[in-house]
Amino acid sequence: MSILDLILDAGFLAAAIRLTVPLLLGTMGEMICERSGVLNLGIEGMMLAGAFMGFVAAAATGSLWLAVFAAVLLGALLGFVMAILVVHLRIDQTAAGIGMTMTITGLVYFAYRLVFADNVVPHIESFKTIPIPLLSAIPFIGDALFNQYALTYLAYVLVPLLAVFLARTPSGLALRTVGENPLAAAGSGIDVIRTRTTALVVAGGLAALAGAYLNLAVFGSFTFGIISGRGWICLALVVLGRWNPVGCAAAALLFGGVDAFQLRMQTSGISQIPFSVFIALPYIATLIAMIFSSRRALAPENLMKPYDPEER
């Protein structure tokens, strides 16, 4: 078995898509709130909270969709908490984001130990794939792309929807203006505070959905390292995807592939190169992308700058 054999089969493509979806969902959320001017470093914690909430709710109710709903609700709530801190109280976004991730991570693990104190972690029946008629019959790619989970199809639809939203709708324009120039936005009657708050609520919901997807669809259970930096990767992917939905989706697909590849290398045992080098790839690519894109000012002009309504 060679490295090529690992990639050149339909199973690999399917695995890559499966692992792209959480990155895609998280990245879309992060992109939205960055376009409004807020860097959400709480994303890693919000993903973990979503994964945990989804798992607990699924184990308790037996309903996967109820679990998804509960996870998204919790994520949205956490996004709102982040908004109170950085938008309303104007606390520094870096410090608040790190604080959010630390707090949520600590609380989730603490709660996990309490809820499953006897170390009996329930098994949950994870999502089944739904083949799309005709499309899933396409040779090679059909099964990988169109025999997926409902949440995967949702993620497919989300990208063009967001692209249209940002580029073609008044609300999308408002969101972008708030991130580029909040004073001008306020001058033309846009509620900057409300826009940023909404963006963070959406970002939190999407991050939690990404986390819930990981255990309700991919892994089927909750483990300590379930997020293992995927939230931070989303931060990187927003930079790599240049803050636009299609670019971010492409970046997410690329690193979903890398993720699937390194998982396969780990299990196949043929690795010549330590797999941790591969895990580092998205971060290295992001650093390089930041160096090359810095002069073109791709980032929203007011990213990480608190907005003071009284300032003129």
Added chain:
Amino acid sequence: METGERSVRLHLVLRDPSAGRDWLASGIAVVASMAITGVLILLADANPVTGFVIMFKAAFVGKIAITETLARAAPILLTGLAAIVALRVRFWNIGAEGQLLVGAMAAAFVGTIAQLPAMLLVPAMILAAMLAGGLAAAFPALLKNRFRVNEVVSTLMLNFIIANMVTALLSGPWRDPVSGWPDSPDILAGAEWPTYWRGTNLHLGVVLAVIAAVAVAVLLRRTTFGLMMDVVGDNPVAASHARIDVRRTVLISALLSGALAGLAGAGEVGGIQYQAMISISSGYGYAGLIVAMLARLSPLAAVPAAIFLASLMTGSDEMSRQLGVPSFLADAVQGIALLAVLIASQFARYRIVVYWGSRSSAR
């Protein structure tokens, strides 16, 4: 009123600066995080009073307890100082975790060089670790100066790049040949740092951390460079008008910041583990940010702040053993302490009025 929608809004009015009120904010944050600790203990079906007694004893009562707390406080103090030095010039170095790790690797590497004269081993480890950590922080500072690369993202990315490279090294070419675990080989006996109290972990690194705190305090308060750092941090535009080389000041501060974090890594290798391992930091890098915030960027106040966080760790470990309260308590409370101090500081800086209404009706 454009839309007629009404919602809750906060009105932030700048207060006159008051050092007393700022310190009160840190105090309130500590009290608030202890109160939440109590609630969490209660949630874990244990008695908070018993819990606090156990935590206090485990952290401060007896020779082993107090030295263990101090040994844990040392790396947190150093990463706290690293954060303070960087934040003074508004360089958001959140890469202390990675800088600590490269420092540990450099110290572990130098500590295995048998050709070095024994008396030079320990100083060489310290220098190598500070240099490695310093360079790891200077790199994102250079990227910021040259290419305006945002240091929050770049230092965060570097944490993961470094952690994965170190994992690759430790699980491959530099794996401990004796144990076979993904740890570095043990350092030489002569490279082990001296301890100052027999049977305890009170090692050279603890002393160095305190010296570093005093040194940073002197640097910030008594030197021209310290003054320049403050001017750059307050207002980079005014600083360049005053002919201060802003980029150079940021670069040197970052170098210093990384060196302090690297020193923390050297202490863990030389004083505790006697080898480098991927788990050597256990979150000390991020704890440094909490120290910096609690200490309001004052290097001397960082000492009690670091001891507070360290006692939380040693205390919750013991409480976990005795009462079964999950030791993740310490992680949660650290995060809560950070959020609490950020919120309290904002209330110290501003008079915050809550009102109902749309934005335009406020004016």
